[in-house]
Amino acid sequence: MHREQVDVVVVGAGVIGLAVARALAMAGRSVLILERHGHLGEENSSRNSEVIHAGIYYPQESQKALLCVRGKHLLYEFCKSRHVAHSRCGKIIVATSGAQLDALSAVHDKAFNNGVRDLTPLSQENIRVIEPEIYGIEALLSPSTGIVDSHGLMVAYLAEAEDNGAALICHSQVTKGEVTANGVDLLVESGGEEMLLECRLVVNSAGLNAGRLADRVDGLAETGRQSIHYARGNYFVPAGPNPKFSRLIYPVPEKGGLGVHVTIDLGGQVRFGPNVEWLPDTGHDPSFAVNEAEIDRFETAIASYWPRVRDVGLRPGYAGIRPKLLPEGAGDGDFVIQGEAETGTAHWINLFGIESPGLTASLAISEVVEGLATPSA
Numbered sequence: 001m002h003r004e005q006v007d008v009v010v011v012g013a014g015v016i017g018l019a020v021a022r023a024l025a026m027a028g029r030s031v032l033i034l035e036r037h038g039h040l041g042e043e044n045s046s047r048n049s050e051v052i053h054a055g056i057y058y059p060q061e062s063q064k065a066l067l068c069v070r071g072k073h074l075l076y077e078f079c080k081s082r083h084v085a086h087s088r089c090g091k092i093i094v095a096t097s098g099a100q101l102d103a104l105s106a107v108h109d110k111a112f113n114n115g116v117r118d119l120t121p122l123s124q125e126n127i128r129v130i131e132p133e134i135y136g137i138e139a140l141l142s143p144s145t146g147i148v149d150s151h152g153l154m155v156a157y158l159a160e161a162e163d164n165g166a167a168l169i170c171h172s173q174v175t176k177g178e179v180t181a182n183g184v185d186l187l188v189e190s191g192g193e194e195m196l197l198e199c200r201l202v203v204n205s206a207g208l209n210a211g212r213l214a215d216r217v218d219g220l221a222e223t224g225r226q227s228i229h230y231a232r233g234n235y236f237v238p239a240g241p242n243p244k245f246s247r248l249i250y251p252v253p254e255k256g257g258l259g260v261h262v263t264i265d266l267g268g269q270v271r272f273g274p275n276v277e278w279l280p281d282t283g284h285d286p287s288f289a290v291n292e293a294e295i296d297r298f299e300t301a302i303a304s305y306w307p308r309v310r311d312v313g314l315r316p317g318y319a320g321i322r323p324k325l326l327p328e329g330a331g332d333g334d335f336v337i338q339g340e341a342e343t344g345t346a347h348w349i350n351l352f353g354i355e356s357p358g359l360t361a362s363l364a365i366s367e368v369v370e371g372l373a374t375p376s377a
Contacts, residue, residue, distance in 0.1 A: 002195040006032050008373070009186060010203045011174055011213060013037075014045035015150065015362050016354050017205035018157035023366035024203075024373060025164035032197070033161070034172040034188065036209070041154045043207055045359070047288060047320035049235075049263040049271070052076065052086065052146040053357040056093075056111040056119070057253055063335040065114045068357040071364035072144065075153075078363060082156045085149040085266050091248030092122060094136035096304045100252045101138060107253065108140055118143055134249055135305055145248060149266055150359060157362075177202070179219025183347045183377075201377045203349045203369060208286065208323050210352055221344030226336065226352045229324040230286040233274020234294050239313035242270055243306070251305060258356075260301040271317055272302055272309075278328040279321075290316040325353035337365065339372035346377040 010021045013035035025031045037043070055069035079086040095104040111119050122130075122139040130141075158168060172190040186197040206213045211228035214220060249262035254276075263271050275294060279286050295314055302309040325333035335358070338350040349372050354365070 002193065003198070004195065005198045006030065006200070008032065008201045008203065009034060009197060009199045010205055012205035012207055012210075013040040013158075013168055013170070014043060014205065014207050015041060015154050015157070015359050016207070016351060016365055017203070018154050018161065019362040019366040020203055020205055020351075020369045021166050022157045022161040022164070023370045025161045025166040027370055027373075029201075029373070031161060031166035033166060033168040034174065034190075035168060035170045036173040038170050040158060040168065040170075041151065044320050045150060045154060047318055048150065048356065048359060049261075049274070050147050050150045050265060050359070051248065051263060052088075052148055053360040054111070054118075054142045054144045055114045055116050055357070056107060056142060057258065058110075058114065058357075059334075060110070060113040063337065064357060064361070067335065067361035067364040067368070069115050070367075071357070071361035074363035075148070075360060076146070078156070079148060079153070082160075084152045084156050086146055087266060088144065088146040089247055089264070090141060090143045091145040091250055092127065092131065092134070092136075093140045093142065093250045093252065094127065094134060094305050095138045095252055096136055098137065103252045104138060104140060116142075116144070131245060131247060131249065133243060133245070133306060133308060135307060147248070147264065147266060148359070153359075174213060174216065177217035179217065179345050179347065184217070184345070199347070201347050201349070201373055203351070203373075205351045205354075207354065208321055210323065210350065214350060217348070219345065220348060221342065224338055224343035224348065224350055226325060226350070228352070229281065229327050230279040231322040231324050231328075232277040232279055232286065232291065233320045233322060234277060234290050234298075235271050235273035235317035235319060236290075236295060236298050236314040237269065237271055237317040239315040241312065242268065243308070243312070244268075245270060249305060251301070260298055262306070272298060272314065273317070274320060275301075276322075286321050288319050288321065290319045292316050322355040323353055324355065335361070335365070337368050337372070346374055349373065
């Protein structure tokens with residue numbers, strides 16, 4: 001068996017793992033990135049809305065709120081300086097009935113408390129002027145919401161990591177680990193062979209698999225383990241002509257998510273979603289297949305603010321999976337970033353429950369991880 005001593009191993013080459021690898025490599029650490037799939041970002045990092053969130057919805061002082069607002073500014077600066085395709089297109093949050101106005105007002109107050117001070121109220125007439133096909137009685141305009149080429153972003157993160165000495169190895173699965181006095185030993189299947197990596201520091205950025213990865217490691221404190229629950233988000237696209245929306249369109253948030261909303265990619269393609277579909281825990285990887293049975297519910301939800309969906313119709317797009325820390329009905333969890341106090345060792349850092357707005361917060365999350373990665377580890 002091949003044995004090698006390494007400084008830092010980051011497990012998972014999604015947008016978070018790559019941002020972390022970049023930060024640690026730029027800080028002078030020698031970084032190896034392990035990815036179980038054949039390419040970077042094959043799971044949620046390539047199956048989301050590609051939205052740069054403003055920081056509107058999250059509880060005040062939560063990790064999601066703080067890291068989203070910080071990450072938004074960092075991300076826009078990064079994309080501009082590294083020429084990553086993006087657009088500060090803005091979005092509107094639409095109330096379609098009087099019963100939703102209190103909830104819309106609560107969104108404004110929550111955003112204000114999070115430091116998002118650029119929301120602008122829109123009347124029904126204002127909505128028609130800027131998005132003629134959208135129905136709403138009142139709305140909020142968020143000018144600092146945007147979209148980004150998520151693949152281009154990951155490539156840029158990896159390029160900077162590699163420029164600073166990091167390396168990515170795909171088709172590499174961690175099968176077992178053990179905390180030692182000086183670090184963590186990882187048993188890894190890579191390219192059909194086994195190797196033992198003696199690591200000074202491991203960052204668990206395995207996304208959907210982060211809970212299972214921690215469970216494979218002997219010597220972690222119980223507080224460094226976490227059950228992950230899966231909630232699929234289905235996306236559908238117009239079956240007919242692509243509507244010409246200028247901005248993202250969001251309904252008033254619903255329990256468990258932000259509601260079936262309209263996003264557009266940088267090519268102008270409209271996408272509807274995601275919804276929240278809780279999946280049973282089977283002990284296996286969840287399916288990314290679109291649940292086509294959701295199409296009627298989608299049309300009903302979308303018709304409340306875009307009535308023409310009934311004429312245009314929908315067809316399946318793609319699906320992503322949210323790694324939830326709380327089960328269905330238990331509320332929304334926060335990001336969990338664990339260092340020595342929780343894992344019981346300075347040589348292991350956990351990233352649990354990094355769902356939306358994880359992409360937006362990726363650079364801010366990497367700052368937190370860099371702060372936890374003490375030189376002795």
